[in-house]
Amino acid sequence: MRIDFRMDGGIAAFPGLAKPVSIDCEALPPADTARLRTLVQRAGIFSKSHGKKSAPPAPDARAYTIAVDDGGQCRTLTVTEPITDDALRDLIAELRAHADALRGRR
């Protein structure tokens, strides 16, 4: 499973934080891989229809773009703040942590 993740917007456009990352889940320690799989499943990336809300962007709110490629299936969605879905929020927190690690952040 590969997850492409991007964080966009916010009160300032920090180039370092806005860089997209590609997470190869299988290359992670097994516990991390399992955790990501669980979070993806709980968030219903492939099972739920995350309806496209055409609401105008709230000023300074962030938008997260998540593209999950799980071999057979592919799904991309964009989630904007405020995030009301707990499972999505947990997934995004985990993805941010991985993105930070990939960017060499302490």
Next chain:
Amino acid sequence: MLRRIAARGTAPQRDAALETLATDQTMRLVRATHELLEARSQRGLLSGPTAAKQRTVYDAQNTETLPGLSVRAEGAPPLADAEANEAYDGLGATFDFFAGVYDRNSIDDEGLHLDATVHYGRRYDNAFWNGQQMVFGDGDGDLFNRFTVSLDVIAHELTHGVTGDEAGLVYLGQAGALNESISDVFGSLVKQYARGEAADKADWLIGAGLFTSTVNGVALRSLKAPGTAYDDPVLGRDPQPAAMSGYVKTSTDNGGVHTNSGIPNHAFYLAAIALGGHAWEKAGRVWYETLRDKRLKPTATFAQFARYTVANAAHFFGKVERQAVAGAWSAVGVKTG
């Protein structure tokens, strides 16, 4: 002369002279009263029932449920919670600025209640305006302090509400960059007004104090020197251009609204410096009147906005001011005529 006629002239001459004197006194009294009222309102003393703050600060208690628990209502004393107090004071300072300087009664000019939620989320490193209220995170303690620490950030968020109420600039492309710029401009002016600073003494920074000491940077943005606010291994380098030659074409950040805002930001800074004195008096007034200008479309470009600022500078002030504003836009590469 009129008094001499009144004292020594013929009856009809006396009557005419006395009538003229009476009218003149009346006009002088009217003028004097008007000037007195204007002076009072400029000093922020005019705060009758039409301009009263109604603030409420809420605590989301580290959840992402809005608005959260009401912790400080209008008139209530300070709490132990610094973030809540900063939000309360910042809401007040922003209200006082718009009311005192432009006679605007809250965000919608109709006394809209000002609501802010603090302690939103866990280690939440952002702040935003959700269309109805402000939302502030505590920061992650790693790169960011609490987001209420900067008055200009609080005012920046509230000003999004003002823009939404007036021009309704779409949060996309150049119109979005203008929207962002207006929040930075008035965010900075609220801080300058609170400090009583002249334009050439202000720091013209947005979010100074927001970064922790580990970050190599002074603020989120600089209107005085776009692109110099930070240069950090994790955050990257401040991407803002100061002129059209550096305009960034991108699909991220709604077309770079937080990046290209550097251009109109810098134009405002240049206009304020050229005009001198307090930046909110002339430059700020021109920008404010342009924001309210019926001709300004929600999809306005930099050039369209700029042309209206030039026209409004002439309309509300004069040739000198018009030249200063036109010169500022020219310096950042935006043609106004």
